[in-house]
Amino acid sequence: MKIFNTKEIYEADKFTLERQQISAEDLMEKAAVQIFNWMHTRLNGDQTQIYIFCGVGNNGGDGLVLARHLVQHGYRVTVCVVNFNEHRSKEFLINLDRLKEAKVWPKFLGESSIIPQLEKEAIIVDAIFGIGLKRAVAPWVLEVFREINKSNAFVLSIDIPSGLFMDHKVPNNDEAVKSSYLLSFQVPKLIFFLPDTGLFLDQWELLDIGLDTDFLMHAPSDYELIGKAEVLPFYRPRTKYTHKGTYGHVLIIGGSYGKIGAVLMAAKGSLYAGSGLVTAFVPKCGLVPLQSAFPELMVLTDINETEITNIDFNFTPTVIGIGVGMGTGTNAVKAFSLFLKNNKTPLVIDADGLNILAKNPDLFSDLPPQTVLTPHPKELERMLGKWKNDFDKLIKTKEFSKKHDCIVVIKGAHTITVYGDKGYVNSTGNPGMATGGSGDVLTGVITGLLAQGYATLEAAVFGVYLHGRAADIAIRECGFQALVATDIIAHLGKAYLDLFVDQVNSLQDEQA
Ligand SMILES: NC(=O)C1=CN([C@@H]2O[C@H](COP(=O)(O)OP(=O)(O)OC[C@H]3O[C@@H](n4cnc5c(N)ncnc54)[C@H](O)[C@@H]3O)[C@@H](O)[C@H]2O)[C@@H](O)CC1
Ligand SMILES: [K+]
Structure with a gap:
């Protein structure tokens, strides 16, 4: 609307x-x-x-x-x-x-x-x-x-x-x-x-x-409110004679000692959003926890035990999500910069990936067209500088998006996805989502949609909607306080199913 x-x-x-x-x-x-x-x-x-x-x-x-x-x-x-x-x-x-x-x-x-x-x-x-x-x-x-x-x-x-x-x-x-x-x-x-x-x-x-x-x-x-009616036309049904290759291969790059969970949540988010295959690239310390916690995931490791130092993989992913739990130490900055110089694959960048970009703005010119950036307000401020108020923030984000040809997902109570002069205001989500890891899940969901062939802007807008809707469905069982990021992942399936529930049935369901 x-x-x-x-x-x-x-x-x-x-x-x-x-x-x-x-x-x-x-x-x-x-x-x-x-x-x-x-x-x-x-x-x-x-x-x-x-x-x-x-x-x-x-x-x-x-x-x-x-x-x-x-x-x-x-x-x-x-x-x-x-x-x-x-x-x-x-x-x-x-x-x-x-x-x-x-x-x-x-x-x-x-x-x-x-x-x-x-x-x-x-x-x-x-x-x-x-x-x-x-x-x-x-x-x-x-x-x-x-x-x-x-x-x-x-x-x-x-x-x-x-x-x-x-x-x-x-x-x-x-x-x-x-x-x-x-x-x-x-x-x-x-x-x-x-x-x-x-x-x-x-x-x-x-x-x-x-x-x-x-x-x-x-x-x-200049702005559109995104609800079910707006995202439904984006939905791509799965057809019969397809296989896992049809739905793309996501690579999630990130993690460091003590922050492997971020990669786990992003990777799970991708797979639950429907990508065919997901591989994680993490420091060596991530191998055992990831393989034990999530058998559907494939894992590649860096040569280093505790942090990423050299991003090297032997296949061509459909899309890469990078930055979650990665850290901003010298090794991570070096590895990330070199990766950006050589990369041609579509990207979703979150968390420490954004922090490194903010500190090294010359790297923005190495981003592929329509890279999706998913900052929370602090990360956005690091990239744009201070703004006077919310309206000024949006003006600055639009200028930034045009300058670097990127899609900026401003995370918040009503996440606004900005591309060029246009902003898409999300209508789903709730205060329960103010919990560690929910951003990692979003990165995963958006990469998962991109892997399946969704257009970039659609993947960002639809991903934000689904992520919020999953949390809205989850809080019916657990309330705001007890909602954790993995609950959002667990309810992504219901968020998809909910796309096809009409308003009346949805209300009856809520009252039950
Ligand atoms: N298409 C619509 O949405 C319709 C809107 N209507 C109503 O019309 C409203 C807009 O009416 P108006 O344009 O008359 O504006 P408002 O009634 O919102 O504002 C009052 C008037 O005071 C003046 N003014 C502005 N700032 C002032 C200030 N600080 N101190 C003193 N005076 C100030 C303005 O010239 C303005 O005409 C809408 O918000 C809505 O309630 C309805 O009547 C009909 C249809
Ligand atoms: K009024």
Whole structure:
């Protein structure tokens, strides 16, 4: 599903009004009625006090329309207009009149107004700012945000939590409304998925307000949210007259004394993702543990006992995953640099491979085209330098990806895979995955997909999805805390099977 920025949303809006021959107030009515229906279905006439905080733009207009419908259905509603601007939008003014016609008189809050006491049993609707917030918010309006946050009431935000900017960070963590539930219009926004801004929202849901489907389908977007519908077309079924050679041969290079487990997890990840064969290249100390723990794996060893010194193998792999547990000592750096100079095989680079690249940036020119790099935030920072905020991080990653023709998988709560100007935001995964080894497994899964012939970008995006989905399925049995990286491997099969489970069956399965 496409993630639109502010400009693209306003364009979709304009296109829809022209195509459907409707006015902006008609679209606002449609949008706000969706919110009313959502609330009415759940509240069913309940007399809980509802405070609706409206701004004076169209987000505020949505709040006024909602207020009118709630009042007309007998709900207890107090409307507060946060009067932050002399200029009020046309649709806001039309709906203010309509509200007055319905005999509702909003309280107008200004710089010196006293904000009503907000009881924690109340429901607060946050319709102060939407996607139109452009400049710093006045201090007294920030105070309104703080009062809402302090109330501990249930906060239902409309479109986005008020105070969040669509393209930069909030200056301080108390300068935007914290939503308990967010109802957003038609398309997800990038701010839902970034650590700096995502912390202002908990759950979110999209409401279809009837924006033009042709526009939504054809308009280009810089980011895409990756769910089952997006990865399903990538899936390559296994056919009958095939053999292990059909599904490629992965080579995992890495490991050092005490860090052989990283290679084990990457290698297992590859095989469970479906590669035909997997070989590991490790220091000698890795031979016995790998062969004992994982009989399906073939092992080649370095001449050195405890670290990699000379990467030398006697076959042509389909793809190589390199870096996990490898260390960054002089020998590893020398071996890795020489390997890169002579290598022509597609690569996935993780962990110490990335750390060595960061310290020796001239090596980037030796990477084959479309090399996949899978940094966690610290590794990314070592490669890119410091960034100002999440938006800046993405801009810098895109520049980096274009400069070195590489695919960068920025690991995090919502892993974002960046290639050139485009970012793919993953929707699967959970906090249980913040555990040692889960990154090694991801390296394995992506190499495993590449071995089977998936296009590089597809392998990265699909691999991230499957990895997260496997963890989502695993936590049903073990919860967040007890999830370990090998549980992710063990549930990769179920993540594949889940691709073909429709939503209804999947829900029933979860309830069982
Ligand atoms: N296509 C859609 O998604 C639709 C969106 N609608 C609503 O319209 C909203 C966008 O409305 P607007 O563009 O009017 O913007 P907002 O209502 O988000 O912002 C308020 C207005 O205040 C001004 N402003 C910006 N920063 C300010 C600041 N720091 N201090 C004071 N004033 C400031 C802006 O000029 C803006 O017009 C959406 O978030 C959504 O709620 C719906 O009404 C209908 C359809
Ligand atoms: K809002």
